[in-house]
Amino acid sequence: MSTRLTERILFTKDEIEVNSGLLDLWKIKNYQEFRENILDKNCPFPCYFAVDAEKKGHSRYIFCKSAEEEDELLKLRDGIYQYIKSYKEIAKRTTLVWVTKVLRLFIFS
Template identity: 60%
Template structure:
């Protein structure tokens, strides 16, 4: 495997996770909705880190350090670069809530152990439409994929939790208030309709608009009748 943030030997679960990810993203017979992810994989702009446990502090410190390194260097990698974190599959039979809890625990740990203060121009209250997850002073677009998804195929991964992080700086030329950005969103949402077995979730929206909450889109429910009603994330400790 290549382009890894950190690598301690080619373990079987790592190989399987990455191979399935690449197969999914590059499948031309069923094009993945987010063509930025496809572009990043094709052009070698993606970076990867493998974590043994979403609850082990040593492992989460590895993730923190890898993410900090990535944020410091991402602009030199390429415009549409992205960081994908793969977690080791559990030996237990996990349910949807287990994966959701894993995700929010990881995000909270990263925020609480961020070596840089929360950006002054980003609200710390998740209920503010301008809020988004930040680390190392950088706003980040976050997407979770997990094995519990069925109808929402674009969020499905067969083995374990997977978190993709894309710094906002990689998307600053296609914001929702630009013609190019609006076109990009139309294309991606149309591809989502073709890819998933259900329509796009009603909580999906454009960052910053009054009715949109960024955190509601991180770990989407597998049905459109559900919504995340309370944000599990709390403000960074010490800020």
């Protein structure tokens, strides 16, 4: 497994899709489920900006095994910090998606 990817905190759509074989299966499955849900035309997601960011590849993703474990929450903190430092360079409208192993999605637009 690639050390570079396993140590990463903040991911782009392309990094997830191109390197899916290097990521944990739960990350790929939960990302795919999120993407299917947010882009579902039969049950539209209520936030236009989040949908638009997802369609254009402007979303960023943080994966944490748990929403309760201290190490995972520190990872979340570091990912949010990375996002805050870079969001203006991504696009005018971007979205941060926090995905946990037990599928809970937290979307910040």
